[in-house]
Amino acid sequence: MPARILDLNGRVALVTGGSRGIGRAISLALASCGASVAVNYRQRENQAADVVAEIERLGGRALAVRADVSLGSDVTTMIGDIEQRLGPIDILVNNAGTATMIDIDDLTEAEFDQTLAVNLKSAFLCTQAVLPGMRSRRWGRVVNLSSAAARGPGLVGIHYNASKAGLEGLTRGYAARLARDGITVNAVAPGPIDTEMAGPLKASNVAERLPVGRLGEAGEVADVVMMVIGNAFITGQTIPVNGGASFI
Template structure:
């Protein structure tokens, strides 16, 4: 029987927040599967340049694009540049995110707005920008990197949990609207992946996870590549959390 997993060779992926952590691992994983990769970054130009070189060593094309993905004009400009350099964006990984950490009663409207704009609004703006070309070719993959915080409240705070829960609603809506057009929309909800974001938060410990360790960015990247390779999975949240939240 023929495998349901389709080759990604020749596809183009855009990964937001792609210079470090989960984004970097996803860029390498998709490149290994045959994708050309657009790496979005905001501040880490050196890291973005480094991952571009690593992808090129795998024999794929790669470019780094600086943009604040919470700003519509910058998103639209970046998408046009990616399309000019690499062609239609076939796979969008909405990974950019922040988690301002402070006692929850000290959070203010600025913390809320910045978190919602970076984590959630960006996913909406990017998806809206890439979907028209996906519809034209009747093929596309939208992947939203949410969090266990969307399901349990997490340990960061209500601003972060709300932004990640919003991503699940956004994902469900696109899955429903686009299911008949060859475009899938799915989310991954990781918990405590060992990235710089996690290491900086002293309140986050590996003993919070039933399996007793932090997850690895490469484990999330493998799940992204799997979702992108499967055309029958849509509207789903893959819980990659070491047993923290079971469904």
Template sequence: MELEGRVALVTGAGRGIGAAIADALAARGAAVGVCDLDAESAAKTAAAVAERHGARTAGVAADVSDGTAVRAAVAEVADRLGPIDVLVNNAAVDVVKRFVDSTEEEWDRIISVNLRGTVTVTRAVLDAMIERGAGKIINIASDAGRVGSSGEVVYSATKGGVIAFGKALAREVARNGVTVNTVCPGPTDTALLGQVAEYSQKMYDATIRSIPLRRAAEPAEIAGVVAFLATADAAYMTGQTLSVSGGLTMV
């Protein structure tokens, strides 16, 4: 299997796209650290992935915006599974509403999880990757960060920041054998898309109609692209941003 002997850490992996990514990496032979704010969800996903694929897993809890908690989680995964070869920064939050109706508290939480969280977790694993001369960092952004999304203004800003962060970091660490790439999901059948429907069914319906493939993605369809980037088949790719959006955006 392509990732046999590798250790991956996936944040926000208790459900949705993150859980699908953990599953896809384990299916390809990786040991997987499942990190989530919700300890119970992390443990359940880790157990399910282990049972399904016979993989070594570790469920750990951390708020990715808390540097102390992140460093503890990274240390626990490394202690239980081994040095982290693949990091997937997937954890994210959103509040779907018009920008003029949003609050500073909402802005702060979205920024601290989506952007600062990605930076914080990356920093926690990077020294060891540089020391070993190898590593793969895969950030989950969004096409909202490439083209903008009504009702998700601050979320779009953070995801644009994640894209820029990945490109700049890729330039810095390429000489150390570390690659950094970004995956931008389009509308995907997750709780976040459910928020859009709750905010405006008309907006949800219009979004689905505007997708050339005429449907939202399944989490596994995002996970497959992430898994590809984690393998040796993507060894010569770095600093890239890949949209997985059913053709909704073509940039």
């Protein structure tokens, strides 16, 4: 039997942190399958507008929407704006994140709190906001962008490890409670990916230690996100995309 082509025509997707890197690749992949895409950003308005323009050039529908997704009030306003302009949200990709490298001796309470707010709390806020609609339609896809650091030592710091490990716990908790509603919830955990945030990874020569001998590409992460969106029998899972850095 030939592989199915993912058809997302009529679906609306929200990608948080969708203006660059992995988020940009996911936004473009969703649009290529027919979804209307809301590209969330906090500061990078021009880059978000570029993603929207690229989607529109290909004949798709998209909008850029500013919000700090670690704030409940911003999330509520954002969801209302998207639903008014594009329609109810069927697909949520919680990609927004922060990754400031800080050693344990220099890590402050404020930085720890901020990292968990952006990387973990935002996924909770956005998921809670879209669940009523998904439940009423009995169809939904939530994909959380975790990290190899959730299950390993990582290079960024313990604040980042904790936030991504929490995100995987959030994934499993939601998945168990929403499966009978037609909603799948999964995590995708990239290893070292060649984006503009990869400077420290390149400086540490991490690519040479990977079995594949190179950093990953944002499009390779997007491919896996699309795979779990297209499969209704995968839920509560974390899919590693790490070039063989670990085997789970």
